[in-house]
Amino acid sequence: MPTYLLDARTATNHFPGIGRYTSNLARALVPLLAADEQLTLLHDPSQPSRWPLPPANGRVRHLPAPISPFSLAQQWQIPRLIRPLNAATYHSPYYLMPYRVGLPTLLTVYDFIPERYPQYTAPRARLLYRFFHRLALRSAAHVVTISEATGHDLLKGYHYPAAQVTTTPLAADPQFVPQSSAAQTHLRHRYNLPRHFALYLGINKPHKNLVRLIEAWAEVYRHMPQPWPLVIAGAWDERYMEPRLTAARLGLLGDGILFLGPVAEPDLPILYSAAELFIFPSLYEGFGLPVIEAMACGTAVVCAAGSSLPEVAGEAALLFDPHDTVALTAALHRAVNDDPLRAELAQRGRAQAQKFSWHNTAAATLALYRQLST
Secondary structure: OOOEEOOOOOOOOOOHHHHHHHHHHHHHHHEEEEEEEEEEEEEEOOOOOOOOOOOOOEEEEEEEEEOOOOOHHHHHHHHHHHHOOOOOOEOOOOOOOOOOOOOOOEEEEOOOOOHOOOOOOOOOHHHHHHHHHHHHHHHHEEEOOOOOHHHHHHHHHHHHOHHEEOOOOOOOOOOOOOOHHHHHHHHHHHHHOOOOOOOEEOOOOOHHOOHHHHHHHHHHOOOOOOOOOOOOOOOOOOOOOOOOHHEEEEEEOOEEEEEOOOOOHHHHHHHHHHHHEEEEEEOOOOOHHHHHHHHHHHOEEEEOOOHHHHHHHOOEEHHHHHHOHHHHHHHHHHHHHHHHHHHHHHHHHHHOOOOOOOOHHHHHHHHHHHHHHH
C-alpha cells in the first residue's frame, strides 16, 4: 500500500495561512485516494489548532510528532520517526523542514515577501529566510506554488528548474457563500456597523498598501452624496500605525474609516456578504485569498493589478495600479457610484470563485505524489 506523508505540524494556530492550506488539502485528498493508497499525517498534538485534519480511518493515519518546525532537532527526529513507515513521498507545506528525510520530497512555496520588500525585514532575518529556502529547494524533487506569480518569482530569484514547478491554486473554504439578510443584520448590530460600507480584510503590514487606500478613500468619501465608511478589519500589528495615523490626520476616524480589528472566523462570510464593496489594494500577494472569499460571498471586488491578483481575480474585479493613488481613487469612485457595475461584478465574482476548488488542488497534488513515488 503506497503511503504518502503530509507534514501537518503547521496546521496550528501559529500558522494561520499555512494551517488553512494544510487542513483543506488534507481533507480534500482523502476521497481521492485509491483503495490501495494511504495518507499519513504528521501532526503536533501539543499545539492548539483551529484547522481540523481528516479523522484517522483505513486510508488516513495520524502520526503524533510534537517537534516544532523551528527546532534543530527535527533534522534527525522526524527522519527517525517516519523511517518505519516506508512511505513513498514526503510533502512539506513549509520551508522550515527536515532537509534529509530519504524520500522524494514535495515542497509548497507561498510567496517571497521578505525578499520583495526587504525594508520591512531585518537583514539577519532575510539572510536566514533565503538560506533555509535554498536548503528546502535543494531537498525538494518538485515544488508546488500557490500562483503563477509565485512560480515566476521562484524561477527568477532561485533559478529553480521550471520543469520541477507546478502551480496548485488555493480556494475559498466551503463556508464562504452569500449569507442571509437576517445574518447580515445581526452582524451589523453586533459590530455596530452601518447599513452600507466598503470593506478591507487583512493585516496592516506596509505591503498591504493601506495608507494609499485611506488617502484614496478620503477623496471618494468627500464626494459621496450619502457617505459610507470604509471598514478595515483583520489582525493588527502595532509596529505599523501609519494607516490609523493617516485616517486621523485626514479626519476620517469614526465616520469615514472604522477599524474593526480581528473578526471571528464564523463571522467572515457574513461580513463579506454585508459589504457593498470589497477593496484589496495589496502591492504583493502569493495568492490573495480574501479576493476569492469575497467573490464567493457575492460581493463586488476592486483589487490591485499586481503580483498574483490578476490571475486570481480574472475579469471579475475592477483592477487598478496599486502604486497609483489617482488610479485607485478613480476605481473607487466608479465602483461606489455605479450600482449596476457592482451588481455585475458580484455576479462575475461568484462565477470566478467557482473556478478554484480544493478538489482540483488536491487532485493535482495527489498526481504529483504518484509521479514522485514511481
